[in-house]
Amino acid sequence: MTQLPKADWTQRASLAKLVEALGAEDIRWVGGCVRDTLLGHDANDIDAATRHLPATVIDRCKAAGIRTVPTGIDHGTITAIFEDGLVEITTLRRDVATDGRRATIAFSEEWQDDAARRDFTINALYAHPDTLAIGDYFGGLEDLAARRVRFIGDAATRIREDHLRILRYFRFATRFGDDWDEEASKACSELAATLKGLSRERVGQELQNLLNLPDPSATLARMRELGVLEEVLPESGRREVEQLATLVGAEQKAGIAPDPMRRLAALLPAIVSVAETVAARLRLSRRQRDRLICVARRELADGKHPHGLAYVVGHDCALDRLLLIGSDPAPIIGWQAPTFPLKGGEIVARGVGQGPEVARMLQRIEKRWIEEHFPPRARVEELLEEELLAR
Incomplete structure (x- = not known):
């Protein structure tokens, strides 16, 4: 025994x-x-x-x-x-x-x-x-x-008992299986539409569990082939599934750990309204929603250097964007964003009245400071002088 x-x-x-x-x-x-x-x-x-x-x-x-x-x-x-x-x-x-x-x-x-x-x-x-x-x-x-993942008894019967088992099958087969069980695949395909009857929280959590595995890209392609993916993520087409595979390769090359939100973003077109819709449907947290939306704006990077991008949108979103657009994320790994060495009060002290003008001047100086790769305080003072002279 x-x-x-x-x-x-x-x-x-x-x-x-x-x-x-x-x-x-x-x-x-x-x-x-x-x-x-x-x-x-x-x-x-x-x-x-x-x-x-x-x-x-x-x-x-x-x-x-x-x-x-x-x-x-x-x-x-x-x-x-x-x-x-x-x-x-x-x-x-x-x-x-x-x-x-x-x-x-x-x-x-x-x-x-x-x-x-x-x-x-x-x-x-x-x-x-x-x-x-x-x-x-x-x-x-x-x-x-x-290394075979198989339902107990009849696969379709097991799925009818709990429709979430469709997604669980793909997660467990990815983690523990070497091949796809034909009976399970057939049942998952035929009963894929039953996933619509589940709570969105359960679907969202199970999808995140799958995306957190080392390399789920082949599994997502299989789910798309069987008609399962379109039931839980209809926004994801062939291009997005291929984009996930490219992202996983970039993560592995850079030695970056999997992240389900980054990978979910890869499965979506870079459109803010789509990110908002998916976040609402899957009942994601506010923080997760904001991250999906931030990453959806990746085509609007404005040519910022990696440090500047990380400073403006935050480290996590910047890392996601760089990986998804095929740029090297190494510059921001372990990098700590500096603190902008100028306060609004200093501008007021130079004779600028309090209010919107101070805020606009501060924003212009900060933008130039970022573009110049965060020069020291002395350069910021020069930028202030230039702004004051240009009034």
């Missing part, structure tokens, strides 16, 4: 305390922590499944001195809080009814019932907390070894 390799997280004293509280035969580690450990990756989140009902989990943890929060109690999830991290504990479940957006569930005592309602075989692996023996009910170990 396959066993989970010992990892740092499997040997935490806090988890041993949790196992003692709930009983080793009534709890299993499940999902990403098992999958990632089997692959030799770090496990960032620890999830557990249990036969106990949520109220019993809370009572047993309280008796053991473990603090809990009912983060998803309606769906059977309790979060145990430890100094070295959180553990989500979910009662075994089976689906009673689904509508593609939410499920009505019933609690179960069978591990296989719980496994059967999960999305992919590689996410339905359960590890015994003491022996670390793996419970595999749907061939997840074989799929993991083959």
